[in-house]
Amino acid sequence: ETGVTQSPTHLIKTRGQQVTLRCSSQSGHNTVSWYQQALGQGPQFIFQYYREEENGRGNFPPRFSGLQFPNYSSELNVNALELDDSALYLCASSPGGTGDYGYTFGSGTRLTVV
Amino acid sequence: AQKITQTQPGMFVQEKEAVTLDCTYDTSDPSYGLFWYKQPSSGEMIFLIYQGSYDQQNATEGRYSLNFQKARKSANLVISASQLGDSAMYFCAMSPYGNNRLAFGKGNQVVVIP
Numbered sequence: 695e696t697g698v699t700q701s702p703t704h705l706i707k708t709r710g711q712q713v714t715l716r717c718s719s720q721s722g723h724n725t726v727s728w729y730q731q732a733l734g735q736g737p738q739f740i741f742q743y744y745r746e747e748e749n750g751r752g753n754f755p756p757r758f759s760g761l762q763f764p765n766y767s768s769e770l771n772v773n774a775l776e777l778d779d780s781a782l783y784l785c786a787s788s789p790g791g792t793g794d795y796g797y798t799f800g801s802g803t804r805l806t807v808v
Numbered sequence: 809a810q811k812i813t814q815t816q817p818g819m820f821v822q823e824k825e826a827v828t829l830d831c832t833y834d835t836s837d838p839s840y841g842l843f844w845y846k847q848p849s850s851g852e853m854i855f856l857i858y859q860g861s862y863d864q865q866n867a868t869e870g871r872y873s874l875n876f877q878k879a880r881k882s883a884n885l886v887i888s889a890s891q892l893g894d895s896a897m898y899f900c901a902m903s904p905y906g907n908n909r910l911a912f913g914k915g916n917q918v919v920v921i922p
Contacts, residue, residue: 725908736812736899736912737853750909782851788908797910799845799853 696721698787698800706806707775715770715803717785723798724789725749726768728760731782731802743768772805780807810835810902812913820919821890828875829885829916831900839905842883844874847897847915856898859883861905890920 699718707713719726725744729737739752743762757773766787772779782802811834821827833842844856859867859874867874875884883902887894897917901910 727908727910729910729912734914736901736914737910739909739911742908750907752909784851784853786853786910797843797855797908799855801850801852804851 698785698798700783700785700800700803702803703801704804704806706808709775709777709807711775712771712773713775713805715772715783715785715805717768717770717787717800719766719768719785719787720798722789723787724766725787726762726766727786727788727797728768728770729784729786730754730779731784732778733781737784740770775807777807780805810837810840810904810911812900812902812911814900814913814916816916818917818919820921821894823892823920823922824889826886826888827890827894827918829887829898829900829918831883831885831913833881833883833900833902835881835902835904837904841903841905842874842876843901843903843910844872844883844885845899845901845912846894847899849896853899857885887918890918892920892922894918895920 727742728740731737741751746762762768784802786797786799813832842859846854857869873886897915901912
């Protein structure tokens, strides 16, 4: 069984640009959550997708958007990048539904905005 | 909203000794789950242990045990027989039942020395 894979592993973007991060969920998992982890902090919940629909969102502006595909893989898009968007972006998948806690995290994408 | 507090400074622990990592939390949810994750320098969040708020017994997983004191709203992690590979950041997190988003603390740095 493969785990959660994220791509790319590292990325450098310029302020104002747009970025797309990708996540392949673990086999059998239909729920994907995205987290932002700034340096020296714990991860912060961005949003979650369940069966291709957004299923909850944290305190992030609309320029953070996402998609989930029929194979349950997911994308995180960030428009108009700001310097403070520099962080490790983590994707986590779970078997889905509410009340299930089989979260599996990927190794993350480290985004640097210059 | 949930709040997780981890306030210990970085810790050095001798190999083969036990270490306790403190975690306190605040929530108005009547039912919730508590988690501990390990994050090595590679960035991946590795699940260690889970405790449900209604579980009567403290959770154990191999060398990891969770000292759950519901009235004090604390969920301390105990790592027994520390190994060099235990050197990492450790995060406490919680999630209300029926809500798959995790709220994380700021983490504890543990360095195991031979």
